Amino acid sequence: xxxxxxxxxxxxxxxxxxxxxxxxxxxxxxxxxxxxxxxxxxxxxxxxxxxxxxxxxxxxxxxxxxxxxxxxxxxxxxxxxxxxxxxxxxxxxxxxxxxxxxxxxxxxxxxxxxxxxxxxxxxxxxxxxxxxxxxxxxxxxxxxxxxxxxxxxxxxxxxxxxxxxxxxxxxxxxxxxxxxxxxxxxxxxxxxxxxxxxxxxxxxxxxxxxxxxxxxxxxxxxxxxxxxxxxxxxxxxxxxxxxxxxxxxxxxxxxxxxxxxxxxxxxxxxxxxxxxxxxxxxxxxxxxxxxxxxxxxxxxxxxxxxxxxxxxxxxxxxxxxxxxxxxxxxxxxxxxxxxxxxxxxxxxxxxxxxxxxxxxxxxxxxxxxxxxxxxxxxxxxxxxxxxxxxxxxxxxxxxxxxxxxxxxxxxxxxxx
Amino acid sequence: xxxxxxxxxxxxxxxxxxxxxxxxxxxxxxxxxxxxxxxxxxxxxxxxxxxxxxxxxxxxxxxxxxxxxxxxxxxxxxxxxxxxxxxxxxxxxxxx
Numbered sequence: 001x002x003x004x005x006x007x008x009x010x011x012x013x014x015x016x017x018x019x020x021x022x023x024x025x026x027x028x029x030x031x032x033x034x035x036x037x038x039x040x041x042x043x044x045x046x047x048x049x050x051x052x053x054x055x056x057x058x059x060x061x062x063x064x065x066x067x068x069x070x071x072x073x074x075x076x077x078x079x080x081x082x083x084x085x086x087x088x089x090x091x092x093x094x095x096x097x098x099x100x101x102x103x104x105x106x107x108x109x110x111x112x113x114x115x116x117x118x119x120x121x122x123x124x125x126x127x128x129x130x131x132x133x134x135x136x137x138x139x140x141x142x143x144x145x146x147x148x149x150x151x152x153x154x155x156x157x158x159x160x161x162x163x164x165x166x167x168x169x170x171x172x173x174x175x176x177x178x179x180x181x182x183x184x185x186x187x188x189x190x191x192x193x194x195x196x197x198x199x200x201x202x203x204x205x206x207x208x209x210x211x212x213x214x215x216x217x218x219x220x221x222x223x224x225x226x227x228x229x230x231x232x233x234x235x236x237x238x239x240x241x242x243x244x245x246x247x248x249x250x251x252x253x254x255x256x257x258x259x260x261x262x263x264x265x266x267x268x269x270x271x272x273x274x275x276x277x278x279x280x281x282x283x284x285x286x287x288x289x290x291x292x293x294x295x296x297x298x299x300x301x302x303x304x305x306x307x308x309x310x311x312x313x314x315x316x317x318x319x320x321x322x323x324x325x326x327x328x329x330x331x332x333x334x335x336x337x338x339x340x341x342x343x344x345x346x347x348x349x350x351x352x353x354x355x356x357x358x359x360x361x362x363x364x365x366x367x368x369x370x371x372x373x374x375x376x377x378x379x380x381x382x383x384x385x386x387x388x389x390x391x392x393x394x395x396x397x398x399x400x401x402x403x404x405x406x407x408x409x410x411x412x413x414x415x416x
Numbered sequence: 417x418x419x420x421x422x423x424x425x426x427x428x429x430x431x432x433x434x435x436x437x438x439x440x441x442x443x444x445x446x447x448x449x450x451x452x453x454x455x456x457x458x459x460x461x462x463x464x465x466x467x468x469x470x471x472x473x474x475x476x477x478x479x480x481x482x483x484x485x486x487x488x489x490x491x492x493x494x495x496x497x498x499x500x501x502x503x504x505x506x507x508x509x510x511x512x
Contacts, residue, residue: 242465253461255438256490301436304467304490310417311432344461401457 001197004108023189024196029203032229033061035383036221037236038208038244040064042073042184043361043368044236045191045202046376047383049107052198054377055384060200061230062192063223065207069188072238075306075338076369077261077283077295079274081118081179083145085134088394088406089347090141095391096374097178103373109190111182112288116273118179119153121323123168123279131174138176145176156273159324166322168280181274181285187372211247217356234359234383236375239304239339241362250354252362253343253400259298259366260308260337262316264330266290275323282319284327291333294320298340298366308337340365345405350379350392359383360397420474421498424482437473439463440485441504469496471505 002008002021012020035051037044040062051057064070080100082093104110122128131147138145149172150162162170192202203225210222211233220229235244239256267290276283276295283295296316299309313335321328343349343363348371350361361379364371374391381389388396399405418431445451445459464470470490475483487496487505497506 240467242463243467246464246466251458251462251464253457253463255463255465256467302465302470302472302490303493305493309431400461401453403453403457 001108001193023193024202027201027203029061029201029206029223029225029228030059032220033201033231034059035232035234036060036228036230037062037234038221039071039236039238040068040188040192040202040204041071041236041238042069042187042191042372043238043364043375043379044234045188045195046372047234047236047361047379048200048376049191049195049198050376050380051384052195052200055380057384058199060195061228062195062200062202063206063208063221063228064202064204067204068192068202069185072338072340072368073184073188073372075261075336076184077285077293078181078184078287078369079118079179079276079283079285079295080113080182080370081176081274082143082370083118083120083134083138083174083176083179084408085137086406086408087137087141088391089408090138090143092374092378092391092395093371094141094143095377096371099373099377100182101178103182103187103190107190107194109186109193111186111190113180113182114288115178115180116285117156117175117177118274118276119148119156119173119175121153121173121275121277121279122171123277124171127279128171131172135174143176144178145174148173148175157271157275159270159326160275161323161325168322170323179274181287183288184369187369191372191376208244208247211244211355211358213248213355213358216354218358232357232359232383234361234379236361236379238341238362238364238368241341241360245353245360248353248355248358252349252360253397254341254349254363255302256304256339256341257299257301258303258305258308258337259340260296260312260335262294262296262313262335263287263333264292264294264327265333267292267330271324277319277323280319280322282316282323284320284324292327292330294332298342304339306337306339308335340368342366344400345407346409347406348375348395349397350375351382351388351396352386353397357386418493418495420486420495422476422479422482423484423498423500424480425476429476429479433476433478434474435477437475437483440471440473466490473501474498
């Protein structure tokens with residue numbers, strides 16, 4: 001791997017930047033691997049990277065049906081925060097946030113992680129009670145955050161409307177200064193480059209069409225390159241988790257639904273934080289390019305189409321225009337959708353499956369991007385050791401039988 | 417935007433009049449106390465979540481407020497048929 005540095009930039013400028021090495025190799029698959037990771041999104045690539053880096057496994061392949069970071073990794077609104085209510089979730093997302101803080105240096109790739117702060121607005125007395133409770137829970141878990149009131153919010157985001165004569169006036173918010181955004185493509189590319197440097201084979205345009213097991217144990221996966229044998233298979237396929245599970249012959253407590261987002265035309269800098277509101281249901285931040293990145297709600301019904309319903313866009317933009325009246329004249333540039341894997345308790349499923357040596361990491365639903373490094377970290381540990389990582393253990397699929405659900409629906413400022 | 421045919425109102429109406437009620441044809445176990453935690457968990461939470469045709473329940477919540485079943489393609493969103501809650505789908509499997 002060619003290390004990126006200011007010196008390298010200077011050196012390559014003499015040859016008009018025409019001699020940079022390819023960021024990852026183009027390979028054809030081997031007959032067999034120690035670990036096959038299915039899914040080349042952020043979580044899958046992070047899993048492969050930490051398997052190689054922390055656990056010394058070198059014979060790894062990542063199979064991606066499309067191109068790297070062309071799925072939900074490139075379709076989200078890149079918000080990063082760790083202000084979750086329950087201990088289990090808070091610790092997992094906080095591990096992630098800590099990894100984000102050193103990620104660019106670790107990968108030697110600028111993921112443009114920007115800790116611009118995240119505001120979760122409250123519009124009713126009950127919202128404010130929930131916010132106080134969550135901020136207190138966060139602080140007990142060592143996660144930064146405080147409750148702010150309309151005058152403070154106005155200082156953080158001057159364009160926001162804190163007037164009392166709107167339908168849902170802003171009464172306050174929770175504020176996590178360490179939260180922020182990152183560049184989503186760079187996350188996929190950075191992990192891919194670093195994993196490739198450790199010998200991981202990355203195979204794009206390689207959909208898995210079948211999973212072969214014998215005596216309840218994983219044997220191989222079927223692809224357009226034929227059968228690829230694997231000692232262990234790790235599935236990180238988000239919205240398609242149910243499809244892969246049915247190939248292996250079991251069901252998951254997951255429903256796939258489209259979640260959409262949209263971006264506006266580029267504007268001059270006007271919003272240097274992330275603003276989210278559960279009650280009026282919308283979230284917005286401004287990208288480094290200057291466009292407003294706006295998140296919409298998840299569709300209420302199942303679907304695998306990578307698009308969303310029109311009325312969801314309308315409701316979301318109503319919310320955004322109520323929060324920021326000056327945005328009402330901004331034109332929207334593009335809109336798209338991604339298929340998210342929602343679970344009944346809005347928490348992921350990480351760990352073992354009924355098939356031996358087949359592992360699943362799914363159910364991140366509408367908020368997986370923020371967890372990319374932590375998810376890869378604990379999942380790599382789980383796959384390498386064959387037992388759940390300490391932080392991943394509460395997220396095993398068994399919780400849907402024991403009833404030990406981790407109810408993060410709405411409780412943690414989750415905007416869905 | 418979906419245009420959904422309500423088999424009770426016998427009309428095509430806009431999807432915003434309806435609310436989604438999840439996978440159809442899930443039978444509640446006869447005697448919940450007698451079954452294992454695993455069977456109960458399967459009944460409560462585990463779903464087929466197919467990527468082709470899905471049989472699902474909808475409620476005409478802003479109309480007649482009746483529940484009915486819809487068979488819908490999960491990629492094109494084309495509605496193959498709608499039928500009353502007591503009926504079974506005409507065709508179980510659709511070719512893509």
